[in-house]
Amino acid sequence: MEAFVTHTGTAVPLRRSNVDTDQIIPAEYLKRITRHGFEDALFASWRNDPEFVLNLPQYQGVSVLVAGSDFGTGSSREHAVWALQDFGFKVVLSSRFADIFRGNSGKGGLLAAQVSQEDIEHIWGIIENSPQVPVTIDLDAKTVSAGDFMCEFEVDDYVRWRLLHGLDDIGLTMQHQAAIDSFESVRPSFKPSVR
Amino acid sequence: MAIQSAPADQAKLHTPLTMAEKVWSDHIVRQGDGEPDLLYIDLHLIHEVTSPQAFDGLRAAGRPVRRPDLTVATEDHNIPTIDVDKPIADPVSRIQVETLRKNCAEFDVQLYPLGDIEQGIVHVVGPQMGLTQPGMTIVCGDSHTSTHGAFGALAFGIGTSEVEHVLATQTLPLKPFKTMAINVDGELPAGVTAKDIILAVIAKIGTGGGQGYVLEYRGSAIQSLSMEGRMTICNMSIEAGARAGMVAPDQTTFDYIKGRPHAPQGQDWDEAVAYWESLTTDSGAQFDAEVHIDAATLSPYVTWGTNPGQGLPLSSFVPDPADASSGEERAAIEQALAYMDLTPGTPLRDIRVDTVFLGSCTNGRIEDLRAAATVLRGKHIAPGVRLLVVPGSTRVRLQAESEGLDQIFLDAGAEWRGAGCSMCLAMNPDKLAPGERSASTSNRNFEGRQGPGGRTHLVSPEVAAATAVTGTLSAPADLGVAS
Numbered sequence A: 001m002e003a004f005v006t007h008t009g010t011a012v013p014l015r016r017s018n019v020d021t022d023q024i025i026p027a028e029y030l031k032r033i034t035r036h037g038f039e040d041a042l043f044a045s046w047r048n049d050p051e052f053v054l055n056l057p058q059y060q061g062v063s064v065l066v067a068g069s070d071f072g073t074g075s076s077r078e079h080a081v082w083a084l085q086d087f088g089f090k091v092v093l094s095s096r097f098a099d100i101f102r103g104n105s106g107k108g109g110l111l112a113a114q115v116s117q118e119d120i121e122h123i124w125g126i127i128e129n130s131p132q133v134p135v136t137i138d139l140d141a142k143t144v145s146a147g148d149f150m151c152e153f154e155v156d157d158y159v160r161w162r163l164l165h166g167l168d169d170i171g172l173t174m175q176h177q178a179a180i181d182s183f184e185s186v187r188p189s190f191k192p193s194v195r
Numbered sequence B: 001m002a003i004q005s006a007p008a009d010q011a012k013l014h015t016p017l018t019m020a021e022k023v024w025s026d027h028i029v030r031q032g033d034g035e036p037d038l039l040y041i042d043l044h045l046i047h048e049v050t051s052p053q054a055f056d057g058l059r060a061a062g063r064p065v066r067r068p069d070l071t072v073a074t075e076d077h078n079i080p081t082i083d084v085d086k087p088i089a090d091p092v093s094r095i096q097v098e099t100l101r102k103n104c105a106e107f108d109v110q111l112y113p114l115g116d117i118e119q120g121i122v123h124v125v126g127p128q129m130g131l132t133q134p135g136m137t138i139v140c141g142d143s144h145t146s147t148h149g150a151f152g153a154l155a156f157g158i159g160t161s162e163v164e165h166v167l168a169t170q171t172l173p174l175k176p177f178k179t180m181a182i183n184v185d186g187e188l189p190a191g192v193t194a195k196d197i198i199l200a201v202i203a204k205i206g207t208g209g210g211q212g213y214v215l216e217y218r219g220s221a222i223q224s225l226s227m228e229g230r231m232t233i234c235n236m237s238i239e240a241g242a243r244a245g246m247v248a249p250d251q252t253t254f255d256y257i258k259g260r261p262h263a264p265q266g267q268d269w270d271e272a273v274a275y276w277e278s279l280t281t282d283s284g285a286q287f288d289a290e291v292h293i294d295a296a297t298l299s300p301y302v303t304w305g306t307n308p309g310q311g312l313p314l315s316s317f318v319p320d321p322a323d324a325s326s327g328e329e330r331a332a333i334e335q336a337l338a339y340m341d342l343t344p345g346t347p348l349r350d351i352r353v354d355t356v357f358l359g360s361c362t363n364g365r366i367e368d369l370r371a372a373a374t375v376l377r378g379k380h381i382a383p384g385v386r387l388l389v390v391p392g393s394t395r396v397r398l399q400a401e402s403e404g405l406d407q408i409f410l411d412a413g414a415e416w417r418g419a420g421c422s423m424c425l426a427m428n429p430d431k432l433a434p435g436e437r438s439a440s441t442s443n444r445n446f447e448g449r450q451g452p453g454g455r456t457h458l459v460s461p462e463v464a465a466a467t468a469v470t471g472t473l474s475a476p477a478d479l480g481v482a483s
């Protein structure tokens, strides 16, 4: 996984709360067995509407999504993270993320940064007035800046450490094989087995 | 107090613990400063949709599945529910199902494919085979894994990267969850079901209210429920934002498990029951949050909007955005009403539906089918309404047929289908047409969930059956049927 230290790009306001993973990527697209190529699937039904914010000319080439509260509720589909990444997003800002979505983001290297709803509204105002203003996310300092405005964001310390160093979980866990072996050696015999 | 991170034995001696904390601490493989706990996973369930990229990852790294004996796969999400003996017509679905078959063969994972007697929705299959037991950690690349918490297991949905992690290591690094008690005390009025309880809970705490928590459903109304009812409730914990829901195991739980194919036997059974009994929350244990609901105040619930928190008693009216308490809530109500094509103030009972879907891992078990059949017996569905009955597993289908329920459904004008997820998420040919409205016993009323442009009202099996008969959202009592 690529390390994430800072990112600067333009941002798009998504003024909706409770954006669920069925909206981020409808189930129809989950039949694919690859890990890439989901850019066409992102917000597929909303993108049919020419007025949808991602279709507006001023928000082309964006890489930061500034969303309403409770982003990523619903299904566990990691395809939601892949679709956001394939489309070009590096960061999602929201005042509250669904647990599984946030976990999936951390695994895949998409930064889900939690910002207060007040700060979200502020950033919405800025990027609606000046869509081209560069927005910088500094993972080391845990700050977001847009023009003159700056605020802090929250992210899990361990996820932050992994992202800063580009480390993947499986490799880290593989270092603890001995601990897993010894746990298994004392598992009770009444635990079910599929065989 | 967060889930205990002290070593298990020590913690048990000193602090009264909640059930979730006990199960957590009994599965800690390793703890490190500033790191998540490494948790052992007792059972890993797999299906066709969220696993292909995980197996690809294993292949790329040259890793085997560490514990094929603790891993089980079934086909459910995108398979058809008619013509199941023919090749799958949709080529993309077919490739995904064939990929699962190839992966399971290559990695030595037990698979119950379409046509097998054990095939079904992954969360119906686990409990039915006796693989779901108290005190276990259970994961699946599916958010409704919370269903298995009904047995007192710590069960939660994971993403595809985590599926790969569990396949490779049989563990997951996890940060402790907080705990929330949902106390539902008192006697449920006649006609009020487990589905109504959980819709009322989500309406009360909101779709984000459980975020970061494991919910423990407690109280006399919960204890009085069957295992099926408890599964319905735990299933929808995720719709309140929680990772998992749990119910303390008791005699109802033990009776359900006993004699199932993977239930412990002989001396193992006695040891298992002793362990299971030790799992209940200690008196004096502290939850991080508590919610109280008086069961006597509940009535049949339905959703009117586009998230499961937007639910109300069937006797009420479509809400008015003008009554919202915040700008964000007002916008959410306006968006939902526009999508659902509803007018504020309309009685919910006046909402006309085109399709009724009875099935899913929320309400596709035998007891759900029996409840709906009781309402439908000797009646016919309203003209223009389509009723789709989809059993949660092949065994549920066979059981229903042996009880003659299929005939009741068919006589009422319903379609009787093979087992699968079907119209719960519309990955297979069972879909709503754009603008079509459904009453559905599934768990999500998101925009387009049951087909692009489709509109969903979440209901119990009893309300689904009564609605099919009248054509508008209705309870069995409206038909003069006691449920």
Ligand code: SF4
Pocket: B076, B077, B121, B122, B123, B142, B144, B360, B361, B362, B420, B421, B424, B425, B442, B443
């Ligand atoms: S029935 Fe619906 S919620 Fe349950 S596993 Fe299938 S798609 Fe998911």
